[in-house]
Amino acid sequence: MTKRLTDQIVRRASAGNRPQVFFWDDQVKGFALRVTTRGAKAFVLDYRVNGRQRRITIGSYPDWSVAAAREKAKAMKREVDLGADPMGERHDERTAPTVKDLWSRYSSEHLALKSPRSQADETAMWRDLILPQLSKEHVRDISTDHVERLHRRISVERGTPVRANRVIEVFRKALNLAIRWQWRSDNPATGIRKNPEHKRERYLSLDEIARLNKALADHPEQTSTDAIRLLMLTGARRGEVLNATWDMFDLDAGVWTMPSAHTKQRRLHRVPLADAAVELLRRIKRSNESVYVFPGKSSDNPLTDIKRTWQSVCNKAGIQNARIHDLRHSFASILVSHGASLPLIGAMLGHTQVQTTQRYAHLYDEPLKGAAELVSQAINGASYGPNIGD
Template sequence: MLNYRVDGRERRFTIGSHPEWSAAAARKEAESLKRRIDRGEDPLGRRQETRQTPTMADLCALYIERHLPKKRPSSQRDDRVFIRTLILPRFGPEKVTAMRHGDIEALHREISAHAPYRANRLVALFSKLFSLGINWGLTTENPAKGIERNPERMRTRYLDADELARLQAALDTYSSQQVANAIRLLLLTGARRSEVLAARWDQFNLESGVWTKPAASVKQAREHRVPLSVAAVALLQAMRAEASSAYLFPGKAEGRPLGDIKKAWASICRRAGLEDLRLHDLRHSYASYLASAGHSLPTIGALLGHSQAQTTQRYAHLLDDALRRATEHVSTVLSAGRGP
């Protein structure tokens, strides 16, 4: 131990214990510490300050407590998985202020080797963690800034008429009609998977054919009111007649909705002979059918609940067929020499 005074206060600094530290090594360390003390440093104060500095585990705990409840349930699940499986095992004990750009970049490279999009989502989470950490006074820097993300391209996978027929046939014979109905509702509404699986009966007015999605369940974080087709209403009415839960698709745990249906979806795709088709592609298919029928991009965006026009722009090329039919109609009229 080394006894010294700082600002009139006596301090006792523990160098180490025997036999890890020999007497000669301890004396040498004490001399080095004394020189630092003479320059105005306080070794014990610095050690205590370091011990009190929040760790990444502390930052993640604050994030889960203060910020996570503001996000959609599906986003909450994704963030919890990232934190539990990637961030805490690797960086949990690290001090927030000790994290470096290279630490996060190295993990991003590792994940990119097999899941490039997932790696980008992880960096986005890191960036949000440190941004909030700055606001909460835990750090002054965001080491996740400037990390080059992997290029991402928008998928253009849609169901054609033959694939749709095969999917519907596979749904008709699937063992769990609850899951089949969830997929049918995805097809008929273009809703997000999380919105359908968490849907409650009190969100639906089947008489007027309207689904009012609460702000907490939608991506744009504001209430989204959408009309339902005749087919969607008919499906829901048949389901309602046999309903015994507040949820359209109740899960195994009482009072909870149905969880993930990825395994069921994979089985249905195998039955239908569908390759490289995600559940989210049903939403794209819904939008593609609207575009091909000639409905405008603002209409498609309103039905899908897009908050930004550029999100709907990906379907612009699908309007070509409807526009071609329109211009052919004009051409036919003009060629015949008659007015409209």
């Protein structure tokens, strides 16, 4: 039936025994009232786009009046005339991927390729920091303002400015992948001003190393102290040492070959071992039946935590403000003091980028100054006139 819809018609409209009935408006083509057998009433609009018949619900009665629904229908028809598809856009809105969907795909396709430690760390970032704020937001709607608010909340409200920087780095990577997946065309996390970070550089002196060796020898826990010794002797990362398996070592050749899945850079890394490291490993192997060099409580799993032992030996040795990772920096500083070049240090530590090793360049100041003094003395000694600098 077709006639001009009025409030009186809408109030009286009934579907009777039929599942639903449409009361079509004769003023706006395609505009109608739909009534179900249970008495539910809603305004709809039928239209055609690209040869396809569409029906979109405008709203329910009495939430929408006849006049308001008719004006909305007119506006939609104007959009259709301009090439829009209101029903398609509404469907896209419902099905558009959210940040929660982004996390799901990111974790399965990207994060799964990272080390267990990185997986655990980034999972915590998403679970505790990103998703509580943004999970329901559509990826295409994420703006720079969203990202800045997230960064600010972690920095200020939680008081963890460095963590805030790491979270934004992870989120930026996820949004870069969203661009690749054609979920959006730009990355709003690019260019976010990060909190200042001061690189912490702590090198153990030879005296501290001597005291540490004494404390390690006196400590009752041998597995974790041996792990710390291997860290000192190789400059390897904690995860590389704790997850090391015997099949990575050729003790006759004195070489530790880390497979790509074992290293931070995801590249095979071949580490020549000093005689002291080989001797340490031979001693460990004599009483070790696990596939892991440093087994945990179960021989089927690696040791996961040496922090308590580290803190204990540092306290006994009187070493303040030192982290386990500082053993890696100390390894590099000893190499510098004995004349090793930056490329050699980078190769020993498994660096893939020159700028990573460049952080140790300032350690050359004293050796270089000494070399400059030697040149100065030679020049002054060979001079016939006044010495340079006089």
